[in-house]
Amino acid sequence: MAPSPLKLGLIAGGGQIPTLIRDACRAEGRPLFIAALNGFCEPASVAGAEHDWFDLPQVGRLLKALKSAGVQQVCLCGHVSKPDFSNLKPDWRGAMLLPKLIKATLIGDDALLRVVTETFEGEGFGIVGVDALMRDLLVREQAYSTRQPTEQQETDIRAAMAAARDLGIADRGQAAVAAQGIVVGLEDDAGTDALLLRMASRPEARGGVLAKCVKPQQDRRVDLPTIGVTTVENAAAAGLSGIAVEAGAALMVDAAATAAAADRLGLFLIGLRHGG
Structure with missing residues (x-):
């Protein structure tokens, strides 16, 4: 028994x-x-x-x-x-x-x-x-959206992921935005939604990419990076082209609805392993 x-x-x-x-x-x-x-x-x-x-x-x-x-x-x-x-x-x-x-x-x-x-x-x-x-909430290493990143956007993903990881090592946040290969926004205590709101007023962020990853040193039992439909909607409102999230170390609330929102708003949405 x-x-x-x-x-x-x-x-x-x-x-x-x-x-x-x-x-x-x-x-x-x-x-x-x-x-x-x-x-x-x-x-x-x-x-x-x-x-x-x-x-x-x-x-x-x-x-x-x-x-x-x-x-x-x-x-x-x-x-x-x-x-x-x-x-x-x-x-x-x-x-x-x-x-x-x-x-x-x-x-x-x-x-x-x-x-x-x-x-x-x-x-x-x-x-x-x-x-x-809730293991089904973990982001998988896959494309969630129909749209795929372009070569330039893949460069932005790498830049934003590196910046987000450096930010995490400093224990200051989990997300960053890069556009045209340049980091244009970093998350602070206010969180990801506040970062995206700031990006909406930054012309240099348009067409950029949001990346989220876990802080390398953090206790993964608490405070894993999380995205959902609202994240996608706010990224679209900021004029971003897509979102990349660390696979196996972040949570996606209602993956089906989040992916559908990305397709509806024309964003790419992907889960990447560290270094991917």
């Missing part, structure tokens, strides 16, 4: 991924508790699931709730923007953690997430990545 699956605690931010994991757990009969983050998680993501709502600085209350619910493994998923630490009102455990978080913020997102994962692990929770729960 197969052992019962471990109960999962989903630390749920915004976007579709929390809902997808909820549905996958339901389908396989895996016990689930959703810790929904106020201001980020959509109410629809917790429908029909055991859950509670938490503010970001309620660290002690969150850990206590996970233990009371019998959670054994934790998955951090969904979009959460970096908070203004000066406005947070933490509980006592959050107050103890706050200096470490602020110090890590000065280094980068990967350092910040390392503090978070170490906190959960220190309380006895195993960390499981979205890719381990």
Whole structure:
């Protein structure tokens, strides 16, 4: 007889991924508790699931709730923007953690997430990545769109991928835009959508390429690069010609719809292995 699956605690931010994991757990009969983050998680993501709502600085209350619910493994998923630490009102455990978080913020997102994962692990929770729960979300090494990149666009892909990787090594972001072989935009704390919004007002970005790749040093259980229909729509609005994403190290939400959006808007969309 197969052992019962471990109960999962989903630390749920915004976007579709929390809902997808909820549905996958339901389908396989895996016990689930959703810790929904106020201001980020959509109410629809917790429908029909055991859950509670938490503010970001309620660290002690969150850990206590996970233990009371019998959670054994934790998955951090969904979009959460970096908070203004000066406005947070933490509980006592959050107050103890706050200096470490602020110090890590000065280094980068990967350092910040390392503090978070170490906190959960220190309380006895195993960390499981979205890719381990939803392997079908991983970007594959393939063309997703009908349109293929031109020779010039392949040059732009290489330039943007290299820039995105350098940015990741510096722990500053996961995406870059290149056009005519020149890097014209780099992701910052505001994220990929904000990068694409900036590119919309940069004439030199028109016809360029967006590339996203994982930070080489990051814990791949958390914060994998993610794209979806909105990414494609924003890239098109910025006048870009296509998107290249690192295969095996990034997530694509609803690949069929994302590929269809690329075809509808005339963009290429490909998954490439590092160095591809």
